[in-house]
Structures are given as structure tokens and as C-alpha cells.
């Protein structure tokens with residue numbers, strides 16, 4: 003079983019920053035994140051995950067939305083850890099593939115092969131408005147761009163053969179030039195000459211992670227993703243999702259066992275079920291209803307007035323899923339949850355406040371471990387994306403109480419066996435896809451050397 | 455006097471990697487860079503500097519051009535140092551201001567206010583070809599874009615008031631929303647709504663550094679730069695440059711003493727002059743003449759055949775300076791050097807191999823300190839950009855032999871007085887330029903909160 007910790011400032015619960023134990027400045031405090039990373043590494047977690055969006059994602063009045071940028075934060079965390087993998091989110095919609103491929107290659111070197119890239123397409127309009135656009139690019143075009151973006155990154159990482167560096171001082175040959183080749187990519191979205199200016203990453207390619215669950219998102223994941231984060235509410239639903247994704251991977255000629263499905267899990271742990279429920283309730287009480295109502299209205303694309311707190315969702319007035327150009331799969335999940343469990347708006351808000359659509363298990367360590375084992379054994383999950391409601395305490399409790407149970411059951415490692423993130427996830431190191439060294443035609447064509 | 459160390463893999467001399475002491479893999483080895491950073495911090499240097507270009511800047515056959523990316527490297531160095539400033543180069547030609555402003559703000563937080571940004575416009579055609587362009591944008595348009603880019607960054611850093619975070623748990627107010635404002639920038643090159651998603655950096659703005667010396671480069675530096683790196687061969691030339699830049703700053707209404715001029719200096723140190731010269735000669739011997747000839751031809755925009763090794767430069771056949779769209783000021787420096795000193799091509803190559811156009815002082819520690827003092831006292835420099843020919847040994851020798859002499863003469867600090875890079879350089883923390891909090895109109899207009 004693979005375990006990833008989702009690192010969200012003071013915790014995944016939207017009101018976690020209001021707890022007495024939380025520091026309101028934690029979102030910009032490196033020491034806070036370093037502490038979380040060390041706790042997860044001490045428990046031999048596979049990786050930690052940093053979400054991202056290239057805009058201010060919500061009203062700062064209510065939550066610590068002003069945060070550190072994930073790539074720089076992940077780098078600083080790599081510097082104080084030895085083994086744990088680091089997965090950072092980078093948008094393909096508002097970046098250039100040369101810059102991203104390069105940064106990730108550099109991070110993979112810096113961290114000794116511990117990096118992963120969560121590929122997202124940024125579903126929010128305010129992000130587009132930070133990059134010269136007045137409209138959100140369509141869902142389909144965002145995923146088409148993402149696919150080409152990833153292809154360019156692969157080519158750039160493969161533009162250096164693994165053995166390109168020679169380092170022959172006597173002969174004055176630092177690298178074998180026939181093994182460092184332009185890529186000359188010309189596509190619909192990008193034209194990139196290459197080669198990369200960073201040697202091939204230790205992992206060949208940093209691990210590719212994906213977290214969108216719409217039709218296009220699944221297709222993208224089936225083609226490229228090596229680990230998939232997903233929000234799932236039920237075991238059968240999760241199993242269907244996992245089977246679907248692995249079938250898609252197989253259809254692309256990939257080994258389905260090399261695609262790891264990691265549903266989000268918010269563990270709310272008490273020594274008794276009652277204690278756990280009390281903890282959950284105390285967090286729910288800290289949620290601002292009015293704010294949550296506004297967020298829900300925005301996700302569902304209806305006016306706030308259509309969401310009376312003690313009534314049901316206005317199912318008939320909701321837009322059809324296909325018309326949602328933003329976070330399409332989350333839209334469906336929320337609607338399905340409300341319909342399946344017949345929830346009022348207020349109840350729905352309570353359910354989303356902690357898990358935001360992810361599975362929440364409120365109970366004793368045994369109950370949490372049982373549920374995890376059930377999902378794992380049923381093929382509904384290859385592991386979990388642990389999303390502590392409160393950080394660092396929720397993670398500490400999980401590591402102290404649940405991880406030992408998983409170990410006793412032979413489900414989770416006691417210590418790291420490998421060094422790289424790929425090794426932790428049991429994934430192969432990709433070979434260079436485009437064989438290098440085709441003679442003259444592939445010689446780098448360079449202008450004048452930079453004379454700084 | 456301010457001291458910055460220019461960190462170029464195994465040293466600024468193009469053949470340094472071939473020395474027995476050098477590791478050919480140093481360019482991708484974090485430990486190598488950490489070692490250099492610690493040596494400079496132990497000597498209380500103001501900062502270290504990482505150059506960059508978003509392409510492979512020269513033939514990998516001859517030099518370790520495959521390197522770590524500077525922002526990620528600087529982050530990893532920040533994590534293992536406490537006081538030294540970190541200046542990273544980022545191009546304004548192939549990035550988006552929202553991404554760059556955000557990354558730099560994040561780094562300033564992570565490092566406790568120790569970050570600087572070397573603003574460059576990337577003068578090389580191969581860089582353009584990594585970003586969808588077939589031609590290099592003109593020199594003038596690159597600088598126009600750079601100016602708007604910097605203006606947008608200023609606005610984004612100022613989009614959070616210094617006291618925006620309230621952290622009132624009882625009232626459930628994390629930040630004062632009237633102090634986090636959109637910027638609604640609409641310009642020639644960029645449209646950026648804002649606000650930034652990172653609170654205002656500890657330094658207000660990370661330090662702004664500039665290193666282009668053409669007419670446009672100087673004008674840009676006079677307007678924005680707080681520290682200027684420059685290649686200067688003579689004291690009178692450097693003094694004229696410093697006076698010119700400070701006059702430009704004054705013309706923009708700035709305090710000229712707040713613009714620090716830092717010429718590059720390659721110290722080649724021996725216990726006697728003869729020993730230093732022998733060290734220099736042994737490095738020169740390792741240069742590949744044929745390769746250097748090709749590089750020179752490319753810089754001067756003439757065929758290699760126009761550069762017979764033992765003849766003079768073909769002055770009459772060189773293009774006029776104004777027609778150089780790439781590294782304009784370096785072109786002029788090289789031509790002037792050859793003319794002033796009446797050098798053959800071979801001699802010119804020898805002079806450029808170590809200093810690449812920067813002042814090289816080959817001599818005893820006293821001779822180096824004397825020359826530095828002379829430049830400093832004459833107003834030709836506020837300090838120096840130390841470019842060791844070999845790293846780390848050249849830096850260690852400089853710190854052990856020259857720094858104590860500078861201290862004895864009262865020219866350089868014995869320990870850090872301040873915490874931030876601005877404090878080291880004696881520069882003020884900028885106030886928020888656009889006063890925040892103009893009521894409704896400036897409320898962030900946000901879409902749906904990200905539900906991860």
C-alpha cells in the first residue's frame with residue numbers, strides 16, 4: 003500500500019486554521035512545512051503532495067489562501083529530507099514546457115530522484131485572467147494542450163542520453179555531443195527546439211501524477227499518469243474508477259499495474275468513535291455557513307438564493323455536466339453525493355468542509371485501518387492520499403496510531419527500501435524514448451556562448 | 455564595500471573543469487554548490503549570484519553546460535544557509551510575470567528576505583527557439599517587455615499590504631480583504647488581474663539586480679536596478695560607467711547612492727606575482743583554441759576565417775554596434791579591448807578565457823586588495839562581483855588571503871549586521887506603492903474556491 007500526505011497549510015479542513023493549536027501564519031512558514039515533511043518521512047510515506055493554482059483560489063478573509071509556491075517549497079523540503087518523494091503541482095495551461103521540464107529535471111537532480119509532477123490544467127477563470135486571457139480556455143483545449151505539453155517534456159528529458167556526460171579531462175571532452183540532441187518539436191500548441199540545458203534526470207522522467215477525473219482527465223491519466231489522485235466517496239465507485247483507469251492504461255499499451263490509484267482520505271481519529279465524532283463536530287462548528295454556501299453556489303453555477311440551507315439541491319436547475327468548463331468531475335461528485343445521501347444544503351456543506359468531496363473516515367485507528375484494508379483488498383485503491391484535517395497533529399496521530407496497524411497487517415513498509423520516488427511506488431525508470439545520436443543532423447545548433 | 459560571488463559550476467574559467475581538483479559532475483551536484491555557498495557565507499559575503507539562460511548556452515563537448523536551474527538551486531542553497539543573500543537570474547522574455555513574481559515572493563519568504571532577481575532579457579536566438587519563436591525579438595522590444603514585466607511584478611508584490619494578514623481566529627478573519635487587491639494591469643505586453651497568491655515578501659520587493667550594459671540596459675538599470683553587475687576593463691571606464699548609471703538613476707528621481715555598482719573581478723592569486731602568472735598560464739593552456747575562435751567569431755558576427763590566430767581583429771569588417779541584437783555591450787567591450795591593447799586574436803582569446811571580458815587581477819593578495827581599494831576609493835565600484843576562475847578553491851583562497859586585508863583596511867564587514875539582502879547592501883525596504891483598500895471596487899473578484 004502506498005501512502006502520500008496531502009500538505010495543505012494547517013490542514014485540509016477549511017476551518018483548521020482557527021484551532022488553538024494552529025498558527026495563522028503557517029501558510030508562509032517554512033518551518034511548519036518542514037515539520038510535516040519530517041513526520042511523514044519518519045513514517046516512511048512514499049511522498050508528499052503540494053496542490054496549486056496560479057491565482058488566489060478563494061477569499062482571503064476566510065482561509066489562509068496566501069501561500070508559498072509549491073515548486074520552491076518542495077525544493078526547500080527536499081533539502082531537509084533524505085528519502086521521501088515530493089510531488090508538486092504545475093499547470094500546463096499557463097507555463098511553457100521548456101521552463102517546466104527544466105525546473106523539474108533540476109529538482110530531480112537536487113533531490114536525488116525524488117520528484118513527481120502533478121499535471122493540472124487549472125480549471126478556474128481567475129487564473130486565466132492572470133495570464134492575459136479574458137476567458138477560461140475550454141476543458142477540451144486545456145487537456146489537448148496538457149497532452150502536448152507532457153510530450154514535449156518527455157522529449158526534453160530524453161534530449162540527453164543517460165550516458166551523455168563523459169568528463170574526459172585529458173581529451174577535453176565534457177559530454178558526447180551526439181548524445182545531446184535537439185528535439186525540434188513543432189505541434190499545435192508549442193514549437194520547441196531543445197535540447198534541454200539540464201542532463202537527464204536521475205529518474206529518467208520525474209514521476210507523472212494526475213488528479214482530474216472527468217472523461218478527458220481519465221483519458222489523459224490512462225495515457226500518461228503513473229499515480230492518480232482522486233476523490234471517491236464509496237468503495238464500489240472507487241473500484242469502478244480504478245478499473246476504468248487501468249483499462250484505459252492497458253488500451254494505451256501500458257501495464258495497468260504501473261498506474262497507482264490513490265483516493266483521498268480524510269482520517270478523523272479518536273480513541274473511541276464518539277471521540278472522533280466530537281472532533282469532527284467541533285471542526286464543523288468553525289465553518290462559516292454563509293461562506294460555504296457561496297462557494298457551493300459558485301461550484302454548482304447557481305445563484306446563492308437557489309441554495310436554501312435546509313432544503314435539497316435544486317437538481318432540476320443545475321447545468322448539465324458537459325457544460326461545466328471548470329472543475330467538471332468535482333461538480334459531478336458533489337451532485338451525486340447530495341442525491342445519493344439525500345442531503346440538505348447544510349448537511350452537504352458539513353460533508354464537504356472536511357473532505358471537500360474526499361472520503362472522510364471518522365472513527366478509531368482500527369476502523370480507519372479496516373476501511374483502508376477493505377478498499378485496498380477490493381482493488382479500489384493502490385494506496386491513499388492522506389489528507390489530514392489538521393496539520394501537523396492529524397498526521398502525527400495517523401502515523402502513531404494507524405500506520406503501526408497497517409504494518410502489523412503487512413500492508414505498509416516499515417522502512418524505505420528504495421531511494422527514488424519511482425522505487426517507492428514500484429515503478430520502472432523509463433528508457434530514453436528517442437534514441438540519441440543520429441549523426442550530423444542531430445548536432446545541437448548553437449549560437450554564441452553566453453559570455454557573462 | 456560589497457562582495458558578491460559569481461557561482462559558475464567549477465569556476466568562471468572555461469577550462470576549470472579540466473583541472474585535477476574539479477569534479478566533471480559538479481554542475482549537477484548540489485553538495486558542490488552548498489560548499490561554495492558556505493565558504494562565501496563564512497566570509498560574510500553579501501550575496502551569491504546564479505547566472506542563467508533558458509537554453510543550452512554552448513557546445514556541451516567543451517564545457518559543463520548542462521546545469522541545475524538557478525531558482526531551484528538558489529532555493530536549495532537558502533535551505534542550508536542563514537544570512538547570505540541569493541540572487542538568481544530570470545529572463546523577462548520567456549516567462550510570465552505572475553509566475554515569476556510569485557516564485558520570487560515565495561523564495562523571499564522561504565529565505566527570510568534574502569532574495570534578489572537578476573533581470574535579463576536573454577540575448578540569444580537559441581533561447582527564442584525554445585519558446586515558439588523563430589527570430590530573436592529585437593533588443594529594444596526585449597527591454598520594453600522587461601520594463602513592463604518589472605512594473606507588473608512590483609504591482610503584484612504590492613497587491614498585499616504588509617499588514618493584510620489578521621489571523622483573528624475568534625472572528626474567523628484570516629486576512630483583511632480590503633488589503634489584498636487586484637492590480638488589473640493592462641499594458642502592451644501583459645494583462646494581469648491579480649492579486650498575487652503570496653503575501654507581500656519580507657523585503658517588500660526582492661532586490662532588483664541588472665547586468666546589461668547597452669544603452670537600453672543602462673536606462674533600464676537607472677530606472678529599476680538596485681545592484682548592477684558589469685564587465686569593466688579599466689578604472690576610468692568603470693568610473694565613467696558608475697557615474698553614468700548613477701546620473702540616470704538620479705534623473706529618474708532615485709537616490710544614486712542606492713544603486714550599487716559591482717564590476718566583475720576574476721582574482722588569480724599567488725604568493726608571488728610569478729606564481730599567480732604561472733597559475734593563469736596553466737589555465738590558459740587548457741583552453742581549446744579552435745573552440746574559442748568559433749565562439750569569438752559568433753560573438754563578433756564574422757566567419758571564423760576572418761580571425762587568423764596571430765593577426766589583429768578585422769575591425770573594418772565588424773558590424774556596427776547598433777546592428778547587434780544579442781549581447782550588444784559585450785560585443786563593444788571585446789572590440790574595445792582588442793583595439794586598446796592592440797591584441798592578436800590569440801592574445802584576445804587568452805584574455806577572455808579567464809575573465810570573459812571581466813577585469814582579471816593576477817597577483818598577490820596585496821595586489822588584488824590594492825586594486826580593489828583603488829577602484830572603490832575612486833568611485834569606480836561600490837563593491838565587486840567576485841568571479842573565481844576555479845571553484846571552490848579560488849573562492850577559498852580569496853576569502854583566506856584577500857578578505858582579511860580588506861577588513862584590516864576597514865573596507866569590508868567582519869560579520870553580518872543585518873538579516874536581509876537589502877540590509878546587507880544598505881538598501882531601504884520599499885513601501886507599498888499602490889495604497890491598498892479603496893473600498894468595493896478593489897475587492898477581489900474570485901471564482902469558485904479550489905476544491906482539491
Ligand SMILES: Cc1cc2nc3c(=O)[nH]c(=O)nc-3n(C[C@H](O)[C@H](O)[C@H](O)COP(=O)(O)O)c2cc1C
Nearest residue numbers: 053054122213214215216219231232233329330331
Ligand atoms: C487530490 C486532488 C488534488 C488536486 N489538486 C489540484 C491542484 O492542485 N490544482 C488544480 O488545478 N487541480 C487539482 N485537482 C483537480 C481539480 O480539483 C479537479 O479534479 C478538476 O475537475 C480537474 O479536472 P477534471 O475537469 O478532469 O476533473 C486535484 C484533484 C484531486 C483529486
Ligand SMILES: Cc1cc2nc3c(=O)[nH]c(=O)nc-3n(C[C@H](O)[C@H](O)[C@H](O)COP(=O)(O)O)c2cc1C
Nearest residue numbers: 505506574665666667668671683684685781782783
Ligand atoms: C556579471 C554579469 C552577469 C550576467 N548574467 C547574465 C545571465 O545570467 N543571463 C543573461 O542572459 N545575461 C547575463 N548578463 C548580460 C549579458 O551577458 C550581456 O550583458 C548582454 O549584452 C545583455 O544586455 P545588453 O545588450 O544590455 O548588454 C550578465 C552580464 C554581466 C556583466
